[in-house]
Amino acid sequence: MRVLRLAVRVALLTALAGTPPVAAQEAGLADPVWRPVAGERLMRLPAGYLDRAIDRDFRDSPLAAALEEAGRALTDRSAGLAELQAAVEAASGGERDALRQRFLEEKQAYLQLMGRRHDLERRRLETRRALYGKLLSRLQREDAGAEDxxxxxxxxxxxxxxxxxxxxxxxxxxxxxxxxxxxxxxxxxxxxxxxxxxxxxxxxxxxxxxxxxxEVDGRALDRHGLLRHLAAEAEAETALLDQQDLVLAYMAKLVALDAMAMADELAAREPEGGERPEVRDASAAVGFFVDPN
The missing domain is CATH 1.10.287 (Helix Hairpins)
Structure with a gap:
């Protein structure tokens, strides 16, 4: 019965995996960020060094540290999933049921962690695109001033x-x-x-x-062309991240279906565990009343 209740709980929680809990959304207000400055220092850097300087600035940010930490956690979680999957295949009986339950919970935790990493990665890309836009706007203003x-x-x-x-x-x-x-x-x-x-x-x-x-594809780029190219690259990475989010959503759906299937399977076994069947038809007890004592 305890395993059944756990399986049902996992099924319900996983079915709602696409919607972050309110507590997680509130915690997001204090999430790590990256705040690069489109200042004079960046504007005066050689074009060939500009992107490297931006990468270096990102690596020193709390957002980069959070992404690195999430990556390490995902690596550990993946190794644990592989071990659990092998243990489920080798087990039998009640031990196998308990391991299947734990496997479902670990898969759900993996999906939540991967979703967190996607959120951080999306924040990095959005910050990059905004920075490139600011730098390009400054260049255009300087060009306009030079033509005055x-x-x-x-x-x-x-x-x-x-x-x-x-x-x-x-x-x-x-x-x-x-x-x-x-x-x-x-x-x-x-x-x-x-x-x-x-x-x-x-x-x-x-x-x-x-x-x-x-140079990009053998074509030399000035600062304007370079910034436009970098912004387009960030846009393309964001589109790829959208596809990964879709993959993650389908994985969450499969975990939910697995959890519900396990709950149904264990529920079907409950009568075999010694519970009495529920009596719904009173006519089955007529003999107790009409037959002589």
Whole structure:
């Protein structure tokens, strides 16, 4: 009888597996989060390093820790399910019934844990998409500002000032070089050596892998294209997660059906356990009254 009651309870709980308990929904208010900032630091990073920096920021967040913990718990739970399944196949009689009951409960716990992990993963993807959207909006605002006539004039003035400064430097260099061989030997050689070093460093920076435009399918992407590509990838991962949720829902349905089938099976055995059949027809007792004592 105790096993029957447990089986019925599992059947009812599992049938409602698609609806999180109110307590779990309330606890969700304090769930771990990831709050990346679409600030100046990210905006100034090389395009090839942008996604890596975002990944690194995520790994340091409470949401990443919660996902890692859920993954470890799922691994342990999967191992336990495999052991229980083997134990059920090897057992018989009442022990087998008890193991089947425990197997159902463990499967239900696995589904709840997997659902929790899906929720965390969906939160990660939604945060990523929002971050990419903010970064793209900032880039577009900066581009719009760069096209403003006043900003264009300011940039031209800065460039002209830079040219004037460089011209004055060249004049100083020429005057120093004109001082004779002594000045040439002291200043000219060092100047050329420093200039060569600067040129090499500039070339190395320009050719560094982190400064190369990222490529997708052999096509180089600028910052705008990269952010759009990353947002599309997050959208695709979300669609895959929706499919996994559907798989999880069907698994929950199967566990519910298994639990109800087990409850029916055990209920059918109850009379064999010594309980008296229920009397519904009073005419079966007529003989007790009409026959002589």
């Amino acid at each position: 006539p006043a900003m264009v004039r300011l940039a031209e003035d800065r460039q002209a000032a830079q040219h004037r400064f460089q011209a004055s430097v060249d004049k100083v260099d020429a005057a120093l070089f004109a001082r004779g061989a002594a000045a040439e030997s002291r200043y000219g050689a060092e100047y050329r050596r420093h200039a060569q070093a600067v040129d090499r460093l500039v070339a190395a920076i320009a050719g560094h892998p982190m400064n190369r435009a990222p």
